[in-house]
Amino acid sequence: MLSRSKMKSTFLTLLFLCTFALSFGQIEFGPKAGYNQVFVSFSASNAPEVSGNGFNSGVFLQKDLTDKLYVGGEFLLSLRTYNEELSFDETVDNIRVRSESFVYRAPLYLDIPVFVKYAMNLSASRYSSDKLLSFYAGPQASIYMTGSGSSHETTIVELLDQITVEPTDVDFTKPELKEYFSPFHMGIVAGVQFSLSAGLNFDLRVTRSLISTNRNNAMDEYGKVNNTLLQFTVGYNIFGSKY
């Protein structure tokens, strides 16, 4: 696996090439927004898979290289909210201790995907465009912007036919969250886009982080954290060529 610094330099090179390509010819540009479905995985073998959701919004840029090949990039603010659930149940000397822990995290990232797109026109309807269907793939840089989070743990102790239920709520501070989340991580993105002649486009993609989204010195109980993101967005090309 590539190191964090190599990934960063590869990404910056690609970003430069895209910017260079975009400087010639007509640019397609517009806003886009959509829904995130987040799948969070942990390195520890006993950790459960958790999922969450959020939203994204930002802008896209695109430029044709040939009639079927395009390069593009985006700046997307992307919220990924999810709950980590941990449970514990142990009985020692007739004392049963159970705990239910819900750790809520809601990091906001600036996602910058850069991709190469291959387009094809599969329909002759009046709404279709030359790029009705396109497939794309490329690297994505994610910069941690801000976030929120909290922990709600309930411990239940049963002994001598008596029960104690004790909840503990903790709101994570911004510095604590900054210590937990990695400031920058890389991933790969692959997706499919439907573009209509009116300028609307519908995009479905999968993004997978290649390095952990939490810091090495802030591993939680389940170790390294990785995100897989399923994103659905709708965009509109406000200037440049209509499809």
Add this chain to the structure above:
Amino acid sequence: MKKKSIFLTMFIGALILGSCQKKSEEVATPTLEVAEHNSTLIAKHTWIGCGACGAWAFEQFANSIENNPNEVYIAFKQGDIGEFANQAIYDHFQAAFEIPTATPTFHNNLNADIDISTAQSAQEAAGVVMNANYTMELDGDKIKLHTTTKFFQTSEGRYRITPLLIIDNIIAPQAAHPDTTNTRHKKVPVDVAAPIGGVTEPSYDGYLIASGDIKAGYTVNLECEVDRDPSWATEDISFAILMFKENSDGSLEFVNAFTK
């Protein structure tokens, strides 16, 4: 206009669909606040028929209460002071903690070999492992005791609490005391409260409230009750919650004490 509406709807929809924090559905039980604080148990073993116990030792114990008002005091008492369990408690703690048989004997944190400042320093060095709090309710001929014990350090092992019923101002004889047969005996343990429900017999060794790997923050309630003698005035009734770690050989190691 239509396109703007689509974007707006999607944005709001995504916001609504964002995950909310999940919470447990268990309902919290009433739990008392527990201070992160160590108290020293200052005690003496004494006998109502012993002259020294009614003379200088009686005064020394009274002075100690006055000079260190924030500590926990117990006068383990030998002799008949009104058919209470004071003698059994005296015998138990003397045997369990190897307190010298001679009276009077002063000891701190149930260790006859250390003075008050040494006991306090040792506790300060160890930090607050656990502490307790209680409320009590007089209910006819019963006293109901609600205790909460909290751990402040991650710990390992078996931990017990002993809720000793302490009565002040018991009028009983005391040799060599100026008040002779009408001496007011202070801080006398007369009984131990037992967990409500009758699943456990009253025990001076207390009740197991934590075992195994114990996380800092572990909190446990224990409801107990004990018989009330009609001669006791409400203001003279209190409890000393003694907290122990149980060693592998079954012996107890003093950890902390609480009263109010």
